[in-house]
Amino acid sequence: MSSHVGRSPGWGRHVAVAAVLFLLLSPFLWLLQMSFKSNDLILQFPPPLIFKPTLEHYRSLWNSAFSASFVNSLLSASFSTGLALLLGVPAAYALSKWTGRGKYALSFAILVTRMAPPIAFTIPFFLFYRWIGLLDTVTGLVLVYTSFNLPLVIWMMQPFFETVPPSLEEAALVDGARTRTVFLQIVVPMVAPGIAATAILCFLYAWNDFFFALILTRTYARTAPVAVVNFMNYEGWEWGKIAAGGSLVMAPVLIFSFAVRRYLVSGLTAGAVKG
């Protein structure tokens, strides 16, 4: 309230921000510190403020089936990101120049794929995969993830293409270059940062998925988020391992989100609001 009144904020407000930040992040920090505690320490109350951190949970995860599921997550998220970019980037370029009436209909279609509850896709995909033999395969996951990543790419890339000055493209075209050449050699290098940001968001969406992987995989293609939950259901309550697994799953997300924090809003609202 007071910022646009032009008064410089006092210390009190800084302290309030710090206190709220600590309060909000405390559940997250609790998980993090737990992953470095031995099993005895986890059950100890009052919780020791200073303790000797251990990597035993991380080490035992690394030597278990969890590492394979981590690789599955990496593979399915990377390939679906690659596929979505390959198909979506040229389409977004073509659409960014398009001024026809169909634009709003298409935006709406994209918004619906973004909004639809995952179960709407899961049932048909499950039945189809069961028939064709794609259940419990990374390929199956890649296809499902592309169903929400492709609309995201088409949506996110358009504003980036709109920033390319048309005079640049026109000059090249008049000189006899083909549109394809102009696109690949002039336009794409200019929007490279946008492509990078979009790629990271796609990767995160696929990486964060739990629902599709829960239903479409069993053992071979199980992803890391599903593997973490399995520690709870079948191997007793190994809190240290659960905390370490959770921390590992969130590590890439935290690093990447920091890199694309400016684009988080436009990615999340994908459609109705320009970020």
Next chain:
Amino acid sequence: MTAKGSIEAERRSFDRWALAPSLIVLILIGGLPALYLLATSLTPFQLVNPGSATDFSAPLRNYHLLSGDPRFINSLSVQAKLSFWGVLFQVLLGMLLALLLNFRSRFVELARTFFLIPMVLPPIVVAVIWKLIYTPDISPLYYAASLLNMTMPSLTSSVDFALIAIIIADTWEWLPFTFLMVLASLQTIPEEYSEAALVDGASRIQIFFYVTLPFIAPILVISAMFRLIDSVKAFPLIFLLTGGGPGSVTEVTNYYAYLLAFDFNEIGYSSAVTIVMLLLVVAVSFGVMWMGRRREAMA
């Protein structure tokens, strides 16, 4: 043919080749599954009974059953409660947080980034975090309660508190979203507005209600609608924290559809539940789109 004409013809051919693969893939992995879901919702399909997949003899049977299914009706009301309270808290607290952080300082720039953490975490990790908080043996919350000589009920297995526990976790996860949206909007308020009001002798509270609030009202509505649509997806939290229970206290429609399809093998009936959910989501999306366009037209 002029040079310009040939450039345009070449351009159109490029556009077709650029768009076609995406459109085909979108139809194959988005459009066809939707049609398949609709077709399945018209059959009594059960996995154990393969012949039932193509039995269209009583196409509207599932939809008739829906209206008389108490568990479905209950799931709608659970969803309504979860959505209403979740969205209300997210918008209110997100707005308060944005107001608190709406000033220039290097520390605040940094703090803003950290405030986003809950939103970007994988939803299943958010569920794990709250599982740790809600499990009495290892939770600092229960320890704190015991220090104050209070006995806290096990939140996630209590009929009275299970839904509240989910709402708290959901609010924690999505508060950053409304915060980010409101903050972006706050930063576009021209300073002259509040300065003029201040000169006229308006109090802070008056400035908030007569200058700030009207300005950010559209973005409050839009973020509320986005959260409303996404609140239908609160699957990992319910899956891990309560499993829909105790009884069906936290069983939202999405979770009921999941149980129907993948626990009870009632694929046909589950598809009908999903179609109804999808129609509701499309209706709200349409509202969001309409508001977004109106806002763009006004700007």
